[in-house]
Structure formats: C-alpha cells, structure tokens
Amino acid sequence: MAKIKGDIVINTERCKGCEVCLAACPFTVIAMSKEVNSKGYHFAMKVNDECTGCTNCALVCPDGVITVYRAKVATE
Amino acid sequence: MTEQFAKPEIQKPENIVYKRTDLLVDRPLSYCPGCGHGTAHRMLMEVIEEMDIQEKTIGISPVGCSVLAYDFLDIDMIGAAHGRAPALATAVKRMWPDHFVFTYQGDGDLAAIGTAETIHACNRGENITVIFINNGIYGMTGGQMAPTTLPGMRSSTSPYGRDVPTMGHPLKITELISHLPGVYYVTRQAVHTPGNVRKTKKAIRKAFELQKENKGLCFIEIVSNCNSGWKMTPVQSNKWMEDNMFPFYELGDIKVDGKLVEAAK
Numbered sequence: 001m002a003k004i005k006g007d008i009v010i011n012t013e014r015c016k017g018c019e020v021c022l023a024a025c026p027f028t029v030i031a032m033s034k035e036v037n038s039k040g041y042h043f044a045m046k047v048n049d050e051c052t053g054c055t056n057c058a059l060v061c062p063d064g065v066i067t068v069y070r071a072k073v074a075t076e
Numbered sequence: 077m078t079e080q081f082a083k084p085e086i087q088k089p090e091n092i093v094y095k096r097t098d099l100l101v102d103r104p105l106s107y108c109p110g111c112g113h114g115t116a117h118r119m120l121m122e123v124i125e126e127m128d129i130q131e132k133t134i135g136i137s138p139v140g141c142s143v144l145a146y147d148f149l150d151i152d153m154i155g156a157a158h159g160r161a162p163a164l165a166t167a168v169k170r171m172w173p174d175h176f177v178f179t180y181q182g183d184g185d186l187a188a189i190g191t192a193e194t195i196h197a198c199n200r201g202e203n204i205t206v207i208f209i210n211n212g213i214y215g216m217t218g219g220q221m222a223p224t225t226l227p228g229m230r231s232s233t234s235p236y237g238r239d240v241p242t243m244g245h246p247l248k249i250t251e252l253i254s255h256l257p258g259v260y261y262v263t264r265q266a267v268h269t270p271g272n273v274r275k276t277k278k279a280i281r282k283a284f285e286l287q288k289e290n291k292g293l294c295f296i297e298i299v300s301n302c303n304s305g306w307k308m309t310p311v312q313s314n315k316w317m318e319d320n321m322f323p324f325y326e327l328g329d330i331k332v333d334g335k336l337v338e339a340a341k
Binding site for chain 1: 086
C-alpha cells in the first residue's frame with residue numbers, strides 16, 4: 001500500500017526564528033534549534049519523521065524559507 | 077540534527093509541492109521576525125505568478141513599512157507620497173487600462189493621511205485593487221497610535237491605552253468605504269494561520285480577476301500583527317490579535333459583487 005510521505009527543507013540562514021510555523025504544524029515536526037544562524041536567530045528545524053507535506057508551515061512562514069516535498073512511498 | 081531526518085528519496089524536484097515563489101526577489105526580507113507583511117507579499121506574488129501577469133502589473137507602495145515592498149516584489153513598482161497611492165494608482169490605471177494596478181498600504185497611510193485619496197478613489201470606482209495591511213499602529217516610525225488603534229490599546233503615544241474621550245474612536249475605514257457605490261468587492265482577511273493565508277490568497281486572486289473585468293475598486297484589508305510595535309513575541313502577538321483585533325475587525329467578506337453582505341442576509 002502506498003503512503004503519502006512529506007519532507008521539508010528549511011533555509012536556516014534566512015529563518016528569523018519567529019516560531020509561527022511551530023503552531024501551524026499538525027504533527028509537531030518543527031522545533032527551534034539551540035544553535036543560531038549567522039544573524040543570531042535560533043532557526044527552525046525538522047525534529048522527527050512525521051511530516052506529511054501538508055504545506056501549512058510553508059504557508060504561514062513570513063519569510064518563505066520552507067520548501068515542501070511530498071511523494072507516495074510504497075509500504076508493506 | 078536536521079540532516080538526521082532529511083529524506084533524500086523524497087527531496088526531488090518533481091516532488092516539490094510548495095516553495096517560495098520566484099517572483100519575490102531572492103534576498104532576505106527586512107521586516108521584523110513574524111511580521112505579516114512577508115506572508116502578504118508572498119500571497120500577492122503567487123497570485124501574479126498563477127495569473128501570469130508579471131509583465132502587466134504595476135504596484136504602488138506609499139510610506140510606512142509597505143514602502144519596502146518594492147525591494148522584494150519583482151514587478152514594476154512606484155513609490156507614492158504618504159497616503160497618495162490611490163491617486164497615483166488612478167493615474168497609472170487610466171494611462172494603462174490593460175495593466176493590473178494595485179496599491180499596498182498600511183493603516184497609518186490609508187486611514188490617516190490618505191483618507192481623502194482613499195475615499196475619493198473608492199467613490200470614483202477606479203479599477204484598481206487596494207491591499208490594506210491593518211496592524212493598528214504606525215509600525216515603521218516607532219509604534220505610535222494610528223486611527224485604527226483599538227480602545228485601551230497601548231502604543232508609544234498612548235502609553236496608558238487609547239482613551240476614547242480624548243483620542244477618539246478607532247476608524248473602521250473598510251466598513252466606511254464599503255458603502256460607496258464605486259466599490260465592488262470588499263473583504264477582510266488575516267495571514268497568521270494556514271487557513272487564513274489560503275483565504276487571503278483567494279481574495280487577492282478574486283480582486284485581480286475582477287480588475288480584469290473592469291468591475292470597480294476591490295478593497296482587501298489584511299489584519300496583521302506588529303509584534304515590534306505591540307512589544308510582544310510573534311506568537312503572543314498573533315494570539316493577542318485573535319483575542320482583541322478580530323472581535324472588532326471581524327474577518328470575512330463585507331461586500332461581494334457590489335452588494336453588502338449584511339444587507340443580503
């Protein structure tokens with residue numbers, strides 16, 4: 001059976017750490033990093049494998065730093 | 077740590093379902109973290125990309141944080157004097173009637189210094205689209221009280237909260253202009269949750285489609301946050317906006333197809 005799997009890529013250099021995407025994600029895939037980027041912001045990062053590629057985080061991101069991928073993956 | 081959960085088998089170009097539109101210039105936005113301007117810009121440019129009208133769109137950005145729009149929107153932009161964007165848009169649209177003309181204004185610009193231009197452009201029914209970002213404050217200049225500041229809301233010039241007897245009532249300019257016959261479509265949206273972002277994009281798309289049909293002025297208010305001016309974190313300011321701004325500035329369509337929504341009920 002095929003299952004929908006998603007993935008996100010965050011442009012961490014452009015992320016300003018506003019945390020708006022955290023609330024938008026239905027599966028708490030995103031959390032804030034302990035490290036900072038070159039501007040000094042704690043950037044958002046992916047912390048688990050639950051992403052379904054719903055695009056919610058990318059839609060609300062004011063800086064548009066999130067790219068979303070979605071694909072059907074065959075599972076047994 | 078991010079790499080640990082990356083899935084190279086899914087990260088292929090053909091699997092992209094969402095990415096930042098190429099019609100936004102590839103440079104970091106200079107707005108504060110969490111500011112609604114970035115999302116509003118992106119939705120606007122996505123609509124222009126979908127309609128394939130990049131070559132035929134002219135934007136007018138007057139003074140305020142909205143003036144920065146011409147740094148990021150990859151279309152023809154004109155900077156207007158403070159509040160005069162609808163007057164300039166009138167001229168541009170009359171010179172190039174086959175082009176898409178929009179203004180991108182904040183509340184201090186549209187509802188204070190530009191009230192006359194706004195009301196008269198609306199009353200004349202110019203075929204332009206007005207995008208009005210309402211954050212209840214003068215964001216760029218340091219958080220002063222704006223006409224749209226809520227009663228009791230603190231700002232740098234009303235540090236004990238807006239006192240209605242001395243400072244007046246907040247101005248619902250969107251409701252005000254919705255009663256003018258030249259205005260065809262009026263709506264109020266927000267950009268802080270995924271659902272609202274999708275609705276905002278639909279509203280902007282509708283406004284541009286109506287402009288193509290020369291139906292009259294379309295007015296889109298976007299209630300936004302100003303976390304720097306409100307002295308809150310982005311997440312707190314979004315919550316504050318839901319609790320305080322939305323009861324006063326109710327989201328939804330106000331005028332559709334030239335008819336007031338309330339009157340139709």
